[in-house]
């Protein structure tokens with residue numbers, strides 16, 4: 001049996017495995033957005049607000065999907081707004097200018113000049129978000145956000161995949177990727193088991209699946225959780241670390257490629 005029944009997995013509960021979880025004090029407000037202008041629309045776009053990140057994920061040339069992480073009270077307000085009021089609130093969230101930390105700006109300017117001096121981009125390029133003109137009727141909803149880790153992905157004859165085994169905050173867009181990775185590794189291992197004529201539920205195969213996936217999933221989950229915490233506070237040292245960290249990551253292609261390659265396996 002493959003337990004693919006999501007974060008509140010009944011299969012996982014029946015396995016009786018330990019599940020480590022904590023709630024983020026965040027709801028994810030989702031909607032399908034109509035963009036004001038038609039474009040190639042191939043870039044996912046995310047802005048970190050004091051209340052949490054707001055992300056637009058491309059669907060096609062005129063539509064994007066929204067994931068707006070915010071406090072439960074704010075999420076409730078957003079769900080109760082009429083469609084036009086919701087679009088105004090979203091455009092405000094995407095475009096509003098917040099007071100900037102002058103010390104951090106000075107540091108990033110200095111880091112940018114050092115990067116330029118060594119022949120690298122200054123890592124400070126800004127991309128403007130698309131404007132939203134409407135939302136698809138009935139597409140608005142909100143979901144609680146949480147971290148979850150099943151300490152075991154296997155039991156005799158049973159494996160867990162996807163959110164049944166692990167759950168992350170959507171700020172890095174990694175939930176589905178982790179599940180796709182589980183499926184890829186599991187099908188490969190089951191294929192090998194079939195090919196060699198062994199019992200596909202043999203503990204050795206299943207253990208190989210669990211070990212491979214936990215080695216990938218747990219560090220990814222912890223990184224996503226750390227990112228959430230790094231952006232949850234406005235203390236100057238944290239703002240400095242994340243601003244300079246992103247700037248350097250943006251300037252160094254090998255680091256970006258390494259992160260992308262980890263995210264897609």
Ligand SMILES: Cc1cc2nc3c(=O)[nH]c(=O)nc-3n(C[C@H](O)[C@H](O)[C@H](O)COP(=O)(O)OP(=O)(O)OC[C@H]3O[C@@H](n4cnc5c(N)ncnc54)[C@H](O)[C@@H]3O)c2cc1C
Nearest residue numbers: 004005006007028067143162163164170173174175176177
């Ligand atoms: C607000 C929000 C935004 C997100 N944004 C992103 C994003 O941008 N990028 C990304 O990669 N991930 C994102 N995620 C995470 C992503 O949605 C999940 O990682 C993914 O859906 C997990 O897929 P899954 O198939 O494992 O579980 P699910 O999608 O939860 O599917 C489980 C299925 O099992 C069914 N089921 C459950 N119990 C039973 C039962 N007893 N009998 C029959 N059927 C049952 C459910 O109805 C459901 O259809 C987001 C999550 C949230 C909450």
